Amino acid sequence: MTVKKGNASVRGASVKMSRRKFMGTAASVAAAGTITGFPNIVQAADPLRTIGLGVSIINEIQGKAAKDLGFKIRGQALGYGALFGKTLNQNDQYDVSECYYDMFDVMIPSGVFQAIDTHRIKDWDKISDLTKTGMLTPGSSIGQGDAPVRQIWVDKDGKRAKGPSRYISGLPGWHNADSLGYNPDDTGRPIESWAELFHSDFKGRVALLNIPQVGAMDAAMGMEALGLIKFGDKGDMTRKEIDVLIDFLIVKKKEGHFRAFWETFGQSVNLMVSGEVALQSMWSPAVTAVNAEGVPCIYASPKEGMRGWHGAITISKKATGKRLDQAYEYLNWWISGWAGAFVARQGYYMSTPANTKKHLPADEWDFWYEGKPAAKELPDPFGSPLINKGQVRDGGSYEQRFKKIAVWNSVMTENDYLVKRWTEFLTAN
Amino acid sequence: MSDASKTHHTGLIGSQPKPVDGLQRAKIAHTEEGFPTAWLITPATIWLILFLVIPLISIIIFSFWENTPGGLIPAFSFEFYGEYFYTEGFFDPDADRFLLPSVFIRTLGSTIYFTLVTMFLCLIVGYPIAYFLAMQVQAFKWQLALFLLCMVPFWTSYLIRAVAWLPMLGRRGLINQALLGMGIVDKPVSFLFYSEFGYTMALVQIYVVLGIGPIFFSLAKIDKAILEAALDMGATPFQIFREIIGPMSLPGVAIGMIFIFVVIMGEFATAVVVYGGKTSTAGTVILNYYGIANYPFAAVNALMLMLAMVIGIVVILRIVDIRKEL
Structure with missing residues (x-):
């Protein structure tokens, strides 16, 4: 059970948090937005304040950083919505925000971050080309949507800059590529395309992720793979495209195609373990958690490519003086290797693979990054056994996985319209 | 209740507490x-x-603020109220959305629908339980014990119970295993869970106790001597219920229904866990907009939900004048 718990903290916990805290924080978040004139007096003993999702805000990580760096760090794990809102509306309430490149179409113009000077990032040259050129290895495809390379470069003032620059919007952190998880006993065949999401064989046995921005993208991958529509940019759909997509989904929903829509990590695991669904959009650590329950579950590598997402560590514009120096120290620590090894055991990759490799025993590196069979039983980040001897990571090696990212998580220009139509999809019966 | 029937009752009731005297x-x-x-x-x-x-x-x-790419801006804008009520094509006879209420109004409508259905079922299920406790169980100690037994489900988080229904009602759950085993069906039925049936069943199960409590208390308050007097005067059990028990328990029914109404109107977790998120409630819409940091629109939705709840409570109170009845 501890195996699952370790994994469950990855993303599920954070989403649940947002639900629980919703009523309380909704007002306070917005209220604090009104009070911006207060001076931000920093005491030497005050901890460095960092916010993020449960993926990166984990006691072990911030605790180890504080120990290594010699100053206090206070991490606050939020749900996606709360993180988005706090980062945007309360940049005097954090020094570092561990957020995601798909938020940057909103965050960069709002000017809540300060530009990060790469000259102050010690291991800048060790950061892979995935975020610098968009291609992890030469010949990879960049992918549609908010690819990190489209969001990373800014000028000294934090405004968008074309092409490589000395300044960046956020320091590349942990990342992964998601696709479909399926139970091979139930599907009866390997799943090799997003089109299978809508195949009538699986009617009533399919689940989608109920986060409109991401769920719509998974559905769009499926619809495009079926040849029903060709999206200009799945990461930035037009109203017309959103209409076509949602109308299609409503028809499918009325046919009874969907078994459920999940919102948290735990729900997706539950749906698969209980046999309710045969096939669903899924996060990769959830597949590991399903396997840990003894239920077969495979992470598909669709021929159309996967959907990528990438964490970015940012510094608030309000951080100055000693606090700013500490923020830089914390950023440098994040990519120096220990944290990379920690998140690797949850199935996430780090922007500085060479540093991660130094902190990861060879067996674990081979399994998580090289896609080789586990030479022995491997642990999760908290030391409990997670991977059985001989197990192979679905989706192959890090390079294979990121060679073909079809689309990156994005917040579209028409986001409000998408959310409205998604609500209509959920209400349709 | 009309004044006439009231007088009628007073005539029957010899043992009503006397009005408070001067001293x-x-x-x-x-x-x-x-x-x-x-x-x-x-x-x-x-x-x-x-x-x-x-x-x-x-x-x-x-709810009047503006939501810009640069964050929230204090303003006095009705933009999001317009968004709530108006749908493009509403006034256009050629559009397929002609005279179709906005998705937000429809969602609020479906929330009200599920709430009313649940209230009705809770009344049908809850009233007999309350009646049994108050009228059939004689000893106070047993009444208390059985009433506490009704509360047992509240001892655990209802989300835990909701999760526990899956092994019962799911595709591989007990009921399906039994149906398959007896050869009644040849493949698992899926309407039991992640369905409207499952959702309504869950809401009733979770919230019926909120109705039982107040109904039980108002029934328990009825003086048994009145009932005996009615029997002595030749009233049939149906007459006794229609003339005495029913009217006298109305305040409890109203309070119970208000509890259930208020709680279910704000529901969002059960829709996610038991209905598999396959419906939107007014609550989930608020959450969705909170999730994309559109606080003004979340606020508009919250206020409209509140307005609907206030109207609902007023309607219930119009039907039953609780002050008068107590």
Whole structure:
């Protein structure tokens, strides 16, 4: 059970948090937005304040950083919505925000971050080309949507800059590529395309992720793979495209195609373990958690490519003086290797693979990054056994996985319209 | 209840508590004067002002703000109210959305629908239980024990119970195993869970106790002597229920229904866990917009939900005048 718990903290916990805290924080978040004139007096003993999702805000990580760096760090794990809102509306309430490149179409113009000077990032040259050129290895495809390379470069003032620059919007952190998880006993065949999401064989046995921005993208991958529509940019759909997509989904929903829509990590695991669904959009650590329950579950590598997402560590514009120096120290620590090894055991990759490799025993590196069979039983980040001897990571090696990212998580220009139509999809019966 | 029937009852009721006489009234007044009653409500008042009134006012204020790419801007804009009520093509006879209420109004409508269905079922299921406890169980100790038994489900988080239904109602659950085993079906039925059936069943199961409590208390208050008197005068059990028990338990029914109404209107977790998120409730819409940091629109949705709830409560109170009945 501890195996699952370790994994469950990855993303599920954070989403649940947002639900629980919703009523309380909704007002306070917005209220604090009104009070911006207060001076931000920093005491030497005050901890460095960092916010993020449960993926990166984990006691072990911030605790180890504080120990290594010699100053206090206070991490606050939020749900996606709360993180988005706090980062945007309360940049005097954090020094570092561990957020995601798909938020940057909103965050960069709002000017809540300060530009990060790469000259102050010690291991800048060790950061892979995935975020610098968009291609992890030469010949990879960049992918549609908010690819990190489209969001990373800014000028000294934090405004968008074309092409490589000395300044960046956020320091590349942990990342992964998601696709479909399926139970091979139930599907009866390997799943090799997003089109299978809508195949009538699986009617009533399919689940989608109920986060409109991401769920719509998974559905769009499926619809495009079926040849029903060709999206200009799945990461930035037009109203017309959103209409076509949602109308299609409503028809499918009325046919009874969907078994459920999940919102948290735990729900997706539950749906698969209980046999309710045969096939669903899924996060990769959830597949590991399903396997840990003894239920077969495979992470598909669709021929159309996967959907990528990438964490970015940012510094608030309000951080100055000693606090700013500490923020830089914390950023440098994040990519120096220990944290990379920690998140690797949850199935996430780090922007500085060479540093991660130094902190990861060879067996674990081979399994998580090289896609080789586990030479022995491997642990999760908290030391409990997670991977059985001989197990192979679905989706192959890090390079294979990121060679073909079809689309990156994005917040579209028409986001409000998408959310409205998604609500209509959920209400349709 | 009409005044006529009221008089009728008073005629029957010989053992009604006597009106407070002059001496007693003076005593009560004295106690009130001698005891600083205003101080008693101070903590609650401060609590409510801090955590209800002020947040409520801020929600009203936010609902007029603008949500720009650069963040929230204080303003007095009706943009999001327009968004709530108006759908493109509403006035266009050629559009497929001609005269179709906005998705937000439809969602609120479906929330009200599920709430009413659940209230109705809770009444049908809950009333007999309350009646049994109050009228059939004689010993007070047993009444109390059985009533506490009704509360047992509240001892665990209902989300835990909701999760526990899956092994019962799911595709591989007990019921499906039994149906398959007996050869009644040849493949698992899926309407039991992640379905409208499952959702309504769950809501009734979770909230029926909120109805049983108040109905039980108002039934227990009925003086048994009145019922005996009615029997002696030749009333049939149906007449007794229609003329005495029914009307006298109405306040409990109303209070119970208000509890259920208020709680289910704000529901969002059960729709996610038991209905598999396959429906939107007014609550999930608020969450969705909170999730994309569109606080003004979340606030508008919250206020409309609140308005619907206030209207609902007023309607219930119009049907039953609780003050008069108590």
